[in-house]
Amino acid sequence: MLRYYPKFLVGEGTKEQETIYETVLAANLAAIQAVKVGTPYGIIDQTGRGVIAAKGYGAYFNNRIGHGLGLDVHEDPSINGENEMLIEPGHVFTIEPGIYLPSLGGVRIEDDVYVQPNGQVEVLTHYPKQLRRL
Numbered sequence: 011m012l013r014y015y016p017k018f019l020v021g022e023g024t025k026e027q028e029t030i031y032e033t034v035l036a037a038n039l040a041a042i043q044a045v046k047v048g049t050p051y052g053i054i055d056q057t058g059r060g061v062i063a064a065k066g067y068g069a070y071f072n073n074r075i076g077h078g079l080g081l082d083v084h085e086d087p088s089i090n091g092e093n094e095m096l097i098e099p100g101h102v103f104t105i106e107p108g109i110y111l112p113s114l115g116g117v118r119i120e121d122d123v124y125v126q127p128n129g130q131v132e133v134l135t136h137y138p139k140q141l142r143r144l
């Protein structure tokens with residue numbers, strides 16, 4: 011029997027399970043790289059979505075890539091491809107691309123990021139993201 015746990019593949023797994031994991035990870039990393047003060051939030055979503063679409067899974071990434079994080083778990087801004095709000099120092103938000111295949115299962119890799127006062131992007135999540143087989 012094969013099950014997904016966060017960032018672990020228990021059992022042998024299939025090539026496609028590995029592929030969707032690696033694709034979501036690439037989207038997560040590219041989206042984090044796209045975070046820059048003064049650029050629109052929409053670019054974060056467009057960047058991550060582009061990575062997933064290029065692998066043919068665009069139809070299976072059906073959530074916005076992230077949202078603001080504060081006193082509440084879900085706050086503004088909504089990080090979707092159309093959001094023109096500019097990224098500013100002090101902002102804290104999630105980046106959480108995913109691929110969900112009805113016949114196979116899903117993968118989502120989330121990080122929380124903080125834009126420091128000097129504009130440097132700090133990833134607040136430190137758990138390793140490389141796929142591990144158990």
Ligand SMILES: [Mn+2]
Nearest residue numbers: 076077104106
């Ligand atoms: Mn979330």
